[in-house]
Every structure is written in C-alpha cells, then in structure tokens.
Amino acid sequence: MPTLAVDGGAPVRSTLLPYGHQIIDDADIAAVVRVLRSEWLTTGPAVETFEREVAATVGARHAVALANGTAALHAAAFAAGIGPDRGAVTTPMTFAASANCVRYLGGRVQFADVQPDSLNIDPAAVAPLMQDGTAAIIAVDFTGQPADLDELRALADASGACLIEDAAHALGATYGGRPVGSVAHLTTFSFHPVKHITTGEGGIVTTNDERLAARLRLFRNHGITTDARQREAAGSWFYEMTALGFNYRLSDLQCALGSAQLTRLSDWVARRRAIAAHYAAAFADEAALELPSVRPGRDSAWHLYVVRLRLERLTVDRHQVFKALRAENIGVNVHYIPVPWHPYYRDLGFARGGWPVAEAAYERLLSMPMWAGMTDGDVADTVAAVKKVLRAYRR
Ligand SMILES: *Cc1c(COP(=O)(O)O)cnc(C)c1O
Secondary structure (H helix, E strand, O other): OOOOHHHOOOOOOOOOEOOOOOOOOHHHHHHHHHHHOOOOOEOOHHHHHHHHHHHHHHOOOEEEEEOOHHHHHHHHHHHOOOEOOEEEEEOOOOOOHHHHHHHHOOOOEEEOOEOOOOOOEOHHHHHHHOOOOEEEEEEEOHHHOOOOHHHHHHHHHHOOOEEEEEOOOOOOOEEOOEEOOOOOOEEEEEOOOOOOOOOOOOEEEEEOOHHHHHHHHHHHEOOEOOOHHHHHHHOOOOOOEOOOOOEOOOEHHHHHHHHHHHOOHHHHHHHHHHHHHHHHHHHOOOOOEEOOOOOOOEEOOOOOEEEEEOHHHEOOOHHHHHHHHHHOOEOOEOOOOOHHHOHHHHHOOOOOOOOHHHHHHHOOEEEEOOOOOOOHHHHHHHHHHHHHHHHHOEO
C-alpha cells in the first residue's frame, strides 16, 4: 500500500486542486474593458441587461442585482417584511448569511432540522415553528438540489409569509421542470467566484411579484425612490428617501462580466453534472462513503459534491481524512458547521442538540472538488486520492 502524503509519502498531485474556482476567458475580459471605456461604470445599461438576462434564464418576471449574495438575502428579508416583530425559519445546514439576514433587520431566527437524504430543510420540522410573527421561510438548496419548494411555499402561503429561497448553490437547477428562480416568492443567488457564474462579488434576487421587486430596488439604493440615471433622464434633482436602505448596488463593470459568464451557464452546469456522475460511478464500491442523492423531479446544479463518511467503517475521524486528503493536494472542504453552533448564535440562546439530523451529518461531511473547469485528470486525481486514503484508514 502506498504511504499517505500525510505520513511522508508522495502526494497524488503536486499542486493543490481547489474545491471551487472561477473560469475567466478573453470574452469576459473584453466585456469588462468595454464598460471601462464607456460613460457608466455603475448602475448604467449593463445592470439592466444583466437583470433581464438572468430573469429570462430562470423564467422570472423581475431580477434585481445586488452587491453580493448576502446583500441579496438582506434585501429579500426586507422585502418579505422581516423586522423586530417578524422573524423567519431557516435551516442550520447552510452558510451563516442565510440566517444573518434576519438578524440584520432585528428579526427572530428559528432553525428547523433537515431531511436525512437531501440535508435540505424539512417541511415537517418547519410547520410547528410557523407562528403569527413568521414573515418568511428561508430555504437553502443545499449543494444545488432544490428544497421541497411546493410544500414550503404552501406552508408560507398558509401563514401569509414569503418563501425566500437561498439558491446560492442552485443557479441552473430545476424543480418539477421549472428553473429555480421562478418558484419561490423571492429567490436569491450569489456570484461569488466559487459559485456557478461570477461577477467578482455579486448577487441577484428574482421574483414574479412587482411589489416585492419595487421593495428590492428601493432597498439597494438607500431607500430612495428613483436612481441617478432616471433623474438625469428626467432632468430633475428631486428625490425622496422612504425607507432605510443601503448602497447595495452592483456596478456595470460587474454586470458586464456577469452577462459574459451567463452565456456559458448551461455548459458549465452540464460539466458539473458529468463530474458528479463520474464521482458517483467511481465511488459506488466505497463502503466508507455515503454518496449524495437527488430526489425525483429535480435536477441539481451541483455547486458542491458532498459525501458523508461512514465513520464506523474507518479507524479515524473526519478531521484525519480531511488532513490526509489535503496532504495529497486535494482541496476538500466542509459545508457546513451548523449555524446555531456559531458563538454569535450560541449567545442568542441556541444550544447544541436541537437539530439531530443536521448535527449528526455535520461530523461526517466532506466536500470534494467540484467546478466546471476541472479536467478529467483533476477528477481522476481526486478519485485516486480518496481511494488511497480510505484504503489506509479502512477498519
Ligand atoms: C455563497 C453563499 C451565500 C452568500 O453569498 P455572498 O455572495 O458570498 O455574499 C449565502 N448563502 C449560501 C448558501 C451561500 O453558499
């Protein structure tokens, strides 16, 4: 058996393969340079173009671009009416921003446990948490697999609440044949470089509701009712601030990059699906791995490929497997530490043990490298390193 790199042996590859990475080509660069030579650097025509293209891609009537995915969640929470008396229910198995957006507005957060297969929020756990003061359910499409959107939307509608779908992982996914972005009341996306397409930093919210779209636009521009370009076109100086908004605008520079990236989205999602299929075939006989599954009627966008270790089949814990794979230069990661475990939420009164499915899963999670620019050689290196490490630690 070859010596593991963590024990001084030769690593499977000589350079670190990251778990996610952007793809930038000459057309992306040319698109940004065109904006640099133009009249508008921020909130010009490229913003509207990008918004129109994203709305068309996901089949939504409106798209409102924001500074990043977290700002998109903050704006969606504002539009949904979250505030000191109006809270939200979300999942513990996510990045902290999905819950933080409620706290920015002073709202109460509740966490509902996840389903054992998908690790998506469980509607059966959400139902008992819905109260008069619940303004929103914030679901996350974990790893790119859509949550139970119909059931969650029905729960939200029954309480006069909004379903906010944090689809940071799910651009390009479908649910019952419909693209993610057209199903929930409000759907948020992120264009951080590890996501499906990038604008550097960036985000967007899609909705079919004109009133919600107007609230989003207000919130991203200080709560002011018109933007500078509209005022210039109207030859007017007058404006009014009607709510406490932010400067959460996404610039023309970034939107031009987003439009150039969006033309390759379907190719990139197809490549992610092919990598997921390759992993599934290569790992099928690994007794120490529990592989991700996708429920019928949905297509995952495969932002992440998250396996669960069967620790009872191994002589070591997840931390040691993680360290051994990093030593082989495979950039594995862990998504996610349950949000209520973070000290900020602990200080709000959340105690461990309230979300047994998410918490038990967390100890076993490992994210494999997954991005559209991975070569077949990168995929083969990952498979070889995982097999090498699991063989060494087999019980
Ligand atoms: C990336 C991500 C965000 C935040 O997006 P940013 O653009 O980094 O602010 C929010 N929620 C989830 C689930 C994410 O993966």
